[in-house]
Amino acid sequence: MFSYYLKLGWLSIRRNPLLSTLMVAAIAIGIGASMTIITVNYVMSSNPIPQKSEQLFYVQLDSGDTNIPDDVGFEPPDQMTYLDAMALMKAGKAYRQIASNRSSLVLEPQGEGERPFNVDTRNTWSDFFPMFDLSFIYGSGWDDSADNNLERVVVLSKEINEKVFGGENSVGRSVRLNGMDFQVVGVMDEFLPVPKFYDVTNGAFNEPEEIFIPFNVAVEYELPRNGNTNCWKSPEGEGFQAFLNSECAWIQFWAELRNDQEKQEYMAWLNAYAEQQKEFGRFPRPLNNRLSDVMEWMAIQEVVDDDAQVMLGLSMLFLLVCLLNTIGLLLAKFLGKSGDIGLRRALGASRSSLFIQHMIESGLIGLGGGVIGLGLTWLGLRGIEMLFGDIVENLVGLDWTMVLTAIALAIVSALLAGLYPTWRACRIAPASQLKIQ
Amino acid sequence: MLSMQNISMVYRAGLVETHALREFSLEVKEGDFVSVTGPSGSGKTTFLNIAGMLERFTGGRYELDGRDVSSLSDAEASAVRNEKIGFVFQGFNLIPDLNLFDNVDVPLRYRGFKSAERKRRIEKVLETVGLASRMKHLPSQLSGGQQQRVAIARALAGEPRFLLADEPTGNLDTHMAMSVMELISEINRNGTTIIMVTHDPALAEMASRNVHILDGRVSDNSLDTRLPHVATA
Secondary structure: HHHHHHHHHHHHHHHHHHHHHHHHHHHHHHHHHHHHHHHHHHHHHHOOOOOOOOOEEEEEOOOOOOOOOHHHOOOOOEEEEEHHHOOOOOHOOOEEEEEEEEEEEEOOOOOOOOOEEEEEEEEOOOOOOHHHHOOOEEEEOOHHHHHHHOOEEEEEOOHHHHHHHHHOOOOOOOOEEEOEEEEEEEEEOOOOOOOOOHHHHOOOOOOOOOEEEHHHHHHHOOEEEOOOOEEEOOOOOOOOHHHHHHOEEEEEEEOOOOHHHHHHHHHHHHHHHOOOOOHHHOOOOOOOOOEHHHHHHHHHHOOOOHHHHHHHHHHHHHHHHHHHHHHHHHHHHHHHHHHHHHHHHHHOOHHHHHHHHHHHHHHHHHHHOOOOOOHHHHHHHHHHHHHHHHHHHOOOOOOOOHHHHHHHHHHHHHHHHHHHHHHHHHHHOOOHHHHOO | EEEEEEEEEEEEEOOEEEEEEEEEEEEEEEEEEEEEEEOOOOOOHHHHHOOOOOOOOEEEEEEOOOEHHHHHHHHHHHHHHHHHHEOOOOOOOOOOOHHHHHHHHHHHHHHOOOHHHHHHHHHHHHOOOOHHHHHHHHHOOHHHHHHHHHHHHHHHHHOOOEEEEEEEOOOOOHHHHHHHHHHHHHHHHHHHEEEEEEEHHHOOOOEEEEEEEEEEEEEEEEEEOOOOOOOOO
């Protein structure tokens, strides 16, 4: 009977094209508006590294401000001081760990006539690449000897390798950054995590850096930092070394812990470290160290901010308004078919079979609304891209999940809208309709 | 086969009550061809609607094939209607955007027949009414008489035991009306019980029995189909 009901639904839609078009349009507009916002929220809140997100932990040490009362629920700093980051790296208590920060350097191309340009770089450790499952087109990441021996090596993104070396295998060649030569050891494949989970403090939806440099090298050569720095008290003294020894937090720290036991042991070690620091007069606040996995960290950092959620709520309200319009239109359509319904009742259709028939018709209208709504969603996302530029480029893609979600949402919406009109239609007294035909 | 005992039907609109049927009793036996006559507003159509289980009555007892229909659920009543009763209406009531084949197919779909069985039955009944060659035509492409023949074919496709006809020739000219009546008589001769509401004395005389209704009651229920008076429209 399902195919029969589909046929009847299609005939009914064709019978009254204007009314049907209005209903499909109402659903399409509601779906287009809501799916545009849902898609942006979905991408913003998606898991950027699902295969490992529960094993990667962002580390927070509460080395913080004594001026803030203990009872205000003060969150530990979202970055770490150089002293603590180096202590954690040296201890090596995690399966893998990295300290990292962001820089902006000047790259000087070696081709004649080519002009220098700025590149975003990340100063990090050799574990960065296996820890975040990065794959390479050429070469590989550097090993820990490069970390320890201050080797001037770099890993390039696919894009910068394209730009500087025309996409060729550049392993072994050198790039000049801020006047120093660095040897290329690897070229990464496409790497575009959304959100950019490993450093949300510098923009959760910014593109990843173009060049990766050993952290120790960046410190050794005092490469300029480009990111947030929070100091709850001023460095004691002048110069870069005083800054490194200060309570200024500017480093993001990640640890890979493969199971609960490793996590508990690591947390215990962090607390012991904090207690030890207290003995040296640091860490004045009560113990408040944190290990947050990727999705917990995204939530703590409110990657999907309140504005986006308000927009989501408003878009769903708009969909509701469109559905209320659809209910009115469906009511007019179904009650206009009362003669047909009365006849079918006389010929043996039960109320339940008529209910199914009309719900399938509602679903067909929803399907039409969903397909057109997808087109409107695509336009909406392009509109957002045009309005806000490159900053949202990574947020405005429609994947299969969202396509199916749009269709499903449209059909479910139409079915909900069809409930009352269908119920009313099924209550039509057949005798009265047959007499007036 | 069809037994109504003291059936009453009251329509209520606010404080106003209208008695469409009062203590209406009737027995119809298998193979009967009953014409139902009476003046306008006498309760003919109400009787037919109750007989066809399109309306629920407010009092009395109605048995169809020995089964009390008042206690049937909607699904059960629909199934009984589908299997045992065929309807023919004055206005043909064909679905305009379905061709003849699909129009006749409607009750068979609700019966749950397989495709091959439905096809066999549809072709057979359209052959019976002389429209087998036009099964892909739309109702609008047929004359009134042909449309009523399709409606009769639709009513017969499920091989019902009852055919309820409400002014089946009311929208037809004399020639077409006689043609349709001959078809209905033939259906009755083949064993289908027919109850036909009409205001036309000539058509009523073609039945084997006439029931005259006046003010919601059976005023004459005899084998003599000649009417006691001229029925009014």
